[in-house]
Amino acid sequence: MKIYVSRDSAAKAFGADEVAEALQEEIVARGLRAEVIRTGSRGMVWLEPLVEIDAGRGRMAYGPVSAEEVPALLDGNIDSLGLTEEIPFFARQTRLTFARCGLTDPLSLADYEAHGGLAGLRRALELSAEAIVDEVKTSGLRGRGGAGFPTGIKWDTVRMAHADQKYIVCNADEGDSGTFADRMIMEGDPFTLIEGMVIAGLGTGATRGYVYTRSEYPDAIEVMEEAVQIARAAGVLGPDVLGSGRAFDMEIRMGAGAYVCGEETSLLNSLEGKRGVVRAKPPLPALEGFLGRPTVVNNVISLATVPVIFEKGAAFYAEFGLGRSKGTIPIQIAGNVAHGGLFETAFGMPLGTLVNDIGGGTASGRPVKAVQIGGPLGAYFGQEKFDTPFGYEDFDVQGGLIGHAGLVVFDDSADMMKMARFAMEFCAVESCGKCTPCRIGAVRGVETLDRIAAGDGAAVELLTDLCETMKDGSLCALGGFTPYPVLSALETFPEEFAGTREAAE
Amino acid sequence: MDPQPTAEEIREILGKHLHLEGPLLPILHDLQDTFGYLPQEAVPQIAGALNLSVAEVTGVISFYHDFRKAPAGRHVLKLCRAEACQSMGSDALADRVLSLLGVDWHGTTTDGRITVEPVYCLGLCACAPAAMLDGRVHGALTEAKATKILEALA
Ligand SMILES: Cc1cc2nc3c(=O)[nH]c(=O)nc-3n(C[C@H](O)[C@H](O)[C@H](O)COP(=O)(O)O)c2cc1C
Ligand code: SF4
Ligand code: FES
Numbered sequence: 001m002k003i004y005v006s007r008d009s010a011a012k013a014f015g016a017d018e019v020a021e022a023l024q025e026e027i028v029a030r031g032l033r034a035e036v037i038r039t040g041s042r043g044m045v046w047l048e049p050l051v052e053i054d055a056g057r058g059r060m061a062y063g064p065v066s067a068e069e070v071p072a073l074l075d076g077n078i079d080s081l082g083l084t085e086e087i088p089f090f091a092r093q094t095r096l097t098f099a100r101c102g103l104t105d106p107l108s109l110a111d112y113e114a115h116g117g118l119a120g121l122r123r124a125l126e127l128s129a130e131a132i133v134d135e136v137k138t139s140g141l142r143g144r145g146g147a148g149f150p151t152g153i154k155w156d157t158v159r160m161a162h163a164d165q166k167y168i169v170c171n172a173d174e175g176d177s178g179t180f181a182d183r184m185i186m187e188g189d190p191f192t193l194i195e196g197m198v199i200a201g202l203g204t205g206a207t208r209g210y211v212y213t214r215s216e217y218p219d220a221i222e223v224m225e226e227a228v229q230i231a232r233a234a235g236v237l238g239p240d241v242l243g244s245g246r247a248f249d250m251e252i253r254m255g256a257g258a259y260v261c262g263e264e265t266s267l268l269n270s271l272e273g274k275r276g277v278v279r280a281k282p283p284l285p286a287l288e289g290f291l292g293r294p295t296v297v298n299n300v301i302s303l304a305t306v307p308v309i310f311e312k313g314a315a316f317y318a319e320f321g322l323g324r325s326k327g328t329i330p331i332q333i334a335g336n337v338a339h340g341g342l343f344e345t346a347f348g349m350p351l352g353t354l355v356n357d358i359g360g361g362t363a364s365g366r367p368v369k370a371v372q373i374g375g376p377l378g379a380y381f382g383q384e385k386f387d388t389p390f391g392y393e394d395f396d397v398q399g400g401l402i403g404h405a406g407l408v409v410f411d412d413s414a415d416m417m418k419m420a421r422f423a424m425e426f427c428a429v430e431s432c433g434k435c436t437p438c439r440i441g442a443v444r445g446v447e448t449l450d451r452i453a454a455g456d457g458a459a460v461e462l463l464t465d466l467c468e469t470m471k472d473g474s475l476c477a478l479g480g481f482t483p484y485p486v487l488s489a490l491e492t493f494p495e496e497f498a499g500t501r502e503a504a505e
Numbered sequence: 506m507d508p509q510p511t512a513e514e515i516r517e518i519l520g521k522h523l524h525l526e527g528p529l530l531p532i533l534h535d536l537q538d539t540f541g542y543l544p545q546e547a548v549p550q551i552a553g554a555l556n557l558s559v560a561e562v563t564g565v566i567s568f569y570h571d572f573r574k575a576p577a578g579r580h581v582l583k584l585c586r587a588e589a590c591q592s593m594g595s596d597a598l599a600d601r602v603l604s605l606l607g608v609d610w611h612g613t614t615t616d617g618r619i620t621v622e623p624v625y626c627l628g629l630c631a632c633a634p635a636a637m638l639d640g641r642v643h644g645a646l647t648e649a650k651a652t653k654i655l656e657a658l659a
Contacts, residue, residue: 013632013644045631177587180628208526215534215571216583216627218640253527254534256569259625273529273555275568291526333631335592340631363593372588376625408589408630419588426587426625 001034004052004059006102008041008187009219010180015067016049022070023051030074040188042102043342044089052084059084089339089358094320096312096328097305098344101188107226109234112191118236120310124199125244129159132203136306138314140326144181145171145262145299146374146403146477148325148392151306154296157286158204161294166206168197169271169290169297172213172220173255173262176375178406181330182300184342186213186220189304190227191236194250196303198241199310200296201248209250210290211300212267215257224252259376259430263476264297266432277432278476299404301330322348325391333359335372335408345390352386355409366411370492372419374403376426377481379488380410380419399488401481416489416496421449423485427478438479441470445486452497460497463490510540515547519554529555529565533572541576578613578620580658583637586623589630593645598634599623601648606655618658 005011005020020036027034042050047063051073054060061084065073072078081087095101104111112118124132137152158166170193174182185193197209213221228250231237239247253271255261261270265279268290289295305327309317318326325347331354334340338360355361355371362368370380379400381388388398395402410419424445431439445466451459467483474480490497518535522528532551537543543566552562566572584599603621606614613620629635632644638654 009627009642010629010632010644013629013635013642048632174628175626177626178589178630179626180630183628216624216637219642220628251525253530256530256534257571257624258569270530272527273565275565277568335589335630335633337631342631376588406589406630408592410592414592419591422588422591430625 002054003034003036004039006041007038010045011041011048014048018067019049019065022067026070026074037105040101040106041184045341046339093344094328094346095344096308098330106188106190106223109230116311117191120307121195121198123310124202129203133159135314139309139317143299144301151302154286155203158294158296161287163294165293166204167290167293167295168200168206168209169295170211170300170303171267171297172211172300175259175262176404176406178334178408179332179404181332183217183220185300185304187223190224192307193300193304194231196306197250198248199306204296207247211252212271214255260432260478277434320346322389322391329405332406336362336364336411337409338363347391348389351388362411364411369412369414370410372408374401375406377477377484378403379484382492416493420486420489423482427482435475435479437470437473441466510544515550542573578617580619580639582619583622583624585627585635587626590633590635593633595634602651
C-alpha cells in the first residue's frame with residue numbers, strides 16, 4: 001500500500017506534516033506494509049491535508065484529514081472522495097505544466113523520468129540553437145510573469161547577441177497576492193524548472209543560470225537547492241549535460257523582501273548586489289542584463305513549460321488556447337472562495353466559470369462582489385465582466401490584465417474604497433523611488449482617498465487626475481499600473497466613493 | 506543576548522561568498538542568519554572586501570525590508586496583509602493579535618518573546634488568512650488558532 005501526502009506549503013499550513021507523521025506512527029504500530037510518500041500538491045487547497053491511498057486500485061482521495069483522524073482513516077472509517085483524478089476540480093483541467101505536480105516525489109529524479117521528465121531536454125540536445133528557439137516560437141508560449149511577451153523572440157535576441165558569457169535568470173519573485181503557481185512548481189516539480197532552464201541555455205548559448213526567489217518562500221528554496229544538487233550529481237547540470245559535452249549550471253538566490261525586485265531590471269540589480277532600483281530600457285536585459293551580459297529573464301512558469309513543449313512538440317502545445325493566447329495557463333483561485341487552488345486549463349475559460357463553477361463561489365457563502373485579477377497591479381472586475389474569456393487580449397480590452405493569473409475573490413462585505421487605498425499604500429511602501437509620480441503620487445493617492453472617505457466628494461476628480469499622472473509618468477508597472485485597481489474599484493463601485501460616507505473608524 | 510560578533514567571525518562569513526557573482530545579498534543574509542541582525546561593525550568590513558563604499562553598502566541594506574539593525578524577539582511572527590488575506594478578514598485578525606501581544610507592527614513583546622512583522626503575501630492565498638512563525642507556515646488562521654500557537658511558544 002502506498003500513501004501519498006503533500007509536502008507543499010499550503011498543505012503544511014493545514015498540518016500535512018503532522019498527518020504524515022501520524023500515518024508513519026500508525027503504520028509502525030499496526031505493522032502495516034505501507035509506505036508514506038511526500039509529493040507536491042494536487043492543487044486542491046481546500047481539501048488539504050489531502051491523503052491519497054493506493055491499495056492497488058488507483059489513488060483514492062481523502063480530505064481534509066487531520067492528524068487525529070488518521071487512525072479512523074486507516075480503519076476505513078472515513079469516506080473517500082473517490083479517485084483523485086476524478087474529482088471534478090481536477091478532472092476538468094488540462095495539466096501540461098503541472099502534469100507531475102502532486103503525482104510524484106519532487107526530489108526523485110527517477111520518478112521524474114518515469115513520468116516524461118528529461119524527454120524534452122534529450123530532444124533539445126539533438127537540435128541546433130536556432131531550431132530550439134524556433135520550437136519555442138512555434139509553441140506560441142508567452143511570458144507568464146505578467147507582460148505576456150513572446151518567449152521565443154526574447155530567446156532569439158539573446159541567441160544572436162555576441163558575448164563571452166550569457167545568462168538565464170529565472171524570475172521566481174512571485175510577489176503578487178493571489179498567486180502561488182511558481183511556489184507550487186518549485187516545491188512540487190523542481191526538475192521541470194531546471195530542465196527548462198537547461199533548454200533555455202542550449203537555445204541561447206547561456207551556460208549559467210540563476211533562480212531569484214523571495215525570502216518568503218523558505219520551503220521552495222529548500223526543495224530547489226536540493227533538486228539542483230541532485231541534478232548536478234546526476235549530470236543533468238554541470239560541464240557535460242547528459243553526456244552531450246554541453247555545459248549548464250545554476251544557483252538559487254534569495255531576495256530580501258522587496259516587491260519591486262520582481263520587475264526584471266530591478267531583479268538584475270538585486271542579483272548583482274545593488275539596491276533594487278528599476279533600470280531604464282533600453283538597453284534590454286536580453287542584450288545588457290546580469291553584469292551587463294545578454295540575459296534571458298523569464299518567469300518560473302514560462303521556463304517550467306518549456307520541457308513539455310519539447311516533449312510533446314510545439315504544435316501540440318499551440319493547439320490549446322484562444323487566439324494569440326496559446327497553450328495552457330495555471331490559474332490560481334484564491335481569497336474568499338470555496339474551492340481555492342491551482343487550476344490549469346487552456347486559455348479561454350470565462351472568468352465567471354472560474355469563480356462560480358470551478359471555485360464554487362465564496363467561502364463565506366455570501367454573494368461574490370468583485371475579483372481582482374493579476375495581483376496588486378490588476379483591476380477589480382465586478383459580475384458584469386464575468387463573461388470575459390481568460391486571455392491576454394480579452395482582459396486588456398476589458399480594462400484589466402491577467403498578470404501572473406491569480407484571482408482574488410471578494411464577497412459583498414468588501415470595502416472597495418479600502419481596497420483602492422491599499423493599492424496606493426502598497427505602491428508607496430514598495431516604490432523603488434526612481435520616479436516622482438510613483439514615489440510621491442502614491443502617497444498623495446492615500447491622502448486623497450482619505451479625504452474622500454472623510455466626505456470630500458470633490459476629491460474623486462483629483463484621484464482620477466493623479467492616476468493619469470501615475471500612468472503616464474512612471475517608468476515601470478508598479479507606478480504605472482497601480483491606477484488599475486484604484487480606477488476599476490472607482491468605476492465599478494462609484495457609490496462607495498460618493499463622499500457621503502462617515503469617516504472610517 | 507549573543508556577544509558582539511568579532512572581526513574574525515565576519516571575515517569567515519565573507520570568505521564563504523566572495524567567489525560568487527553578486528555576493529552582497531548572500532553575505533547580508535548569512536550575517537543576519539548568524540547573528541540575528543546586521544551588525545553595524547560589519548559594514549566597513551563588507552565594503553572593504555567588495556571594493557564598495559560604506560555608503561553603498563548602507564544604501565543596499567536600507568533598501569530591503571528584510572534586514573534588521575537590531576535583533577528581533579526570540580520568535581518572529583509574520584502576518585500577511587495582502588489582498589487575498591484581506592478578503593478573509595486578515596485586518597481584523599491582525600488587530601486582535603497585535604492587541605493580544607500588546608505590540609504594534611514591527612514591535613517586540615516586552616519579554617522579548619515575539620516580534621510581529623507584516624508580510625505581503627506568503628503564496629498561501631488559497632488558505633487565507635496566512636502567517637509564518639519562525640519559517641513555518643499556518644493557514645486559515647483564526648484568533649483561537651493564533652492564540653494557541655502563540656501560547657505554546659517559549
Ligand atoms: C513591479 C513589478 C513586479 C513584477 N513581479 C514579477 C514577479 O514576481 N515574477 C515575474 O515573473 N515577473 C514579474 N514582473 C514582470 C517582469 O518584469 C518580467 O516581465 C518577467 O519576469 C519576464 O518573464 P516572462 O516573459 O517569462 O514573463 C514584475 C513587473 C513589475 C513591474
Ligand atoms: S514606477 Fe515606481 S517602482 Fe517603477 S521605476 Fe518608477 S519609482 Fe520605481
Ligand atoms: S495574500 Fe496572504 S498569502 Fe497571499
